[in-house]
Amino acid sequence: xxxxxxxxxxxxxxxxLCLGTLTTGALIAVLSTRLIxxxxxxxxxCLGLAGMYYFxxxxxxxxMEILIYIGAVCVTIVFAVMLAxxxxxxxSRQHGILWGTVAIGVAAAIFWGLWQLGTRVTWxxxxxxANSGSVEDIGKSLLTTYSLAFxxxxxxxxxxxxxxxxxxxxxxxxx
Amino acid sequence: MNPIYDRLEIYLAAAAFLLAIGVFGLLRRRxxxxxxxxxxxxxxxxxxxxxxxxxxxxxxxxxxxxxxxxIMGLAAAEVAIALxxxxxxxxxxxxVNTKDLSELNG
Numbered sequence: 234x235x236x237x238x239x240x241x242x243x244x245x246x247x248x249x250l251c252l253g254t255l256t257t258g259a260l261i262a263v264l265s266t267r268l269i270x271x272x273x274x275x276x277x278x279c280l281g282l283a284g285m286y287y288f289x290x291x292x293x294x295x296x297m298e299i300l301i302y303i304g305a306v307c308v309t310i311v312f313a314v315m316l317a318x319x320x321x322x323x324x325s326r327q328h329g330i331l332w333g334t335v336a337i338g339v340a341a342a343i344f345w346g347l348w349q350l351g352t353r354v355t356w357x358x359x360x361x362x363a364n365s366g367s368v369e370d371i372g373k374s375l376l377t378t379y380s381l382a383f384x385x386x387x388x389x390x391x392x393x394x395x396x397x398x399x400x401x402x403x404x405x406x407x408x
Numbered sequence: 409m410n411p412i413y414d415r416l417e418i419y420l421a422a423a424a425f426l427l428a429i430g431v432f433g434l435l436r437r438r439x440x441x442x443x444x445x446x447x448x449x450x451x452x453x454x455x456x457x458x459x460x461x462x463x464x465x466x467x468x469x470x471x472x473x474x475x476x477x478x479i480m481g482l483a484a485a486e487v488a489i490a491l492x493x494x495x496x497x498x499x500x501x502x503x504v505n506t507k508d509l510s511e512l513n514g
Contacts, residue, residue: 241411248413252422259426262445263433275445278426282452285422288413289463291473301480306448306487313441313491317498333436340432344424351420359467366462366469371477374470382474386481393485397492 251284268314276307293368419460426453440494440504444487451483 258281261274279302286295364370375383412418426449433446455476462472498504 245412252418255422256425259429259449262449263429263436268439268441268445271442271445275448278449278452282456285419285456286459289419289459290469291459291463294459294473294476297477297480301484302448302452305484309487309491310441310445313494316495317441317504336432336435339435340428343431344428347424347427348421351424352417356416356461356465359465361467363468364470366473370470371473374474379474382478386478390481390485393488397488400489401492401495403496 247284248288251281251288253281254278255281255285257281269311272307272310272314275310276303279303279307290366293371416460416464419456419463423453423456423460426450426456438506440490440497440506443506444490444494448483448487451479455479 255278258274258276258278262271262278263274265271265274279298282302283295283298286292286298430446430449430453433449434443437443437446458472458476458479462469462475466472494504497509501508503509
């Protein structure tokens with residue numbers, strides 16, 4: 234790779250750090266009882282995911298992940314937590330344990346099945362690459378091949394903003 | 409053997425973990441906002457899977473990135489809509505617990 238022999242270990246360490254950030258963030262997001270901590274866990278998880286995107290040779294998507302998820306989605310959820318005070322009430326203990334066991338079983342089954350699928354199958358390696366996948370290539374294909382989808386997603390975002398405003402506003406005028 | 413950051417299985421396992429934990433949260437949470445956060449984790453799992461296959465097996469590495477970009481845009485729109493619905497529900501019921509929203513529950 235390079236003539237600096239320890240580089241591979243340093244890069245592996247950074248990768249494991251990203252992986253750890255991802256898993257701990259996801260666990261915090263799911264397991265904490267206070268919802269505001271859960272949102273913070275989602276933000277940490279997205280930070281780790283941005284690192285994974287960087288290792289997958291897409292710094293553009295890493296930046297977009299931080300910008301959209303941490304900057305927009307998490308902040309919006311924080312606003313909703315502030316406005317709706319949604320802390321979970323304590324439930325009857327037996328029902329909670331039963332349901333938690335079922336949820337753990339389903340999650341473990343999904344993880345085990347996908348793990349088996351991922352490790353057993355040998356995935357085909359492409360013979361050649363059409364381009365390098367840089368930001369310049371993304372921009373070119375967004376304005377040529379995917380221009381219709383690009384316009385449609387801007388339309389979808391516009392409709393979503395208008396719909397969100399309409400739904401939130403009718404509730405206010407009634408009360 | 410390739411280093412750890414250059415192997416497809418690691419990324420697939422991370423995506424599978426995210427999906428499993430998202431489904432776990434979706435089953436376990438009892439408020440709408442908690443379920444929304446778990447849904448975001450599932451979205452992230454799908455995006456990570458797309459990007460992993462895009463990096464290792466796709467002949468055109470732009471396709472996966474564009475697709476994940478569109479997933480992010482639609483997720484943002486979905487969050488905006490879902491949160492406004494949650495606020496409307498909270499104004500009507502004074503609660504976002506899924507147990508209280510059972511008017512159609514025969």
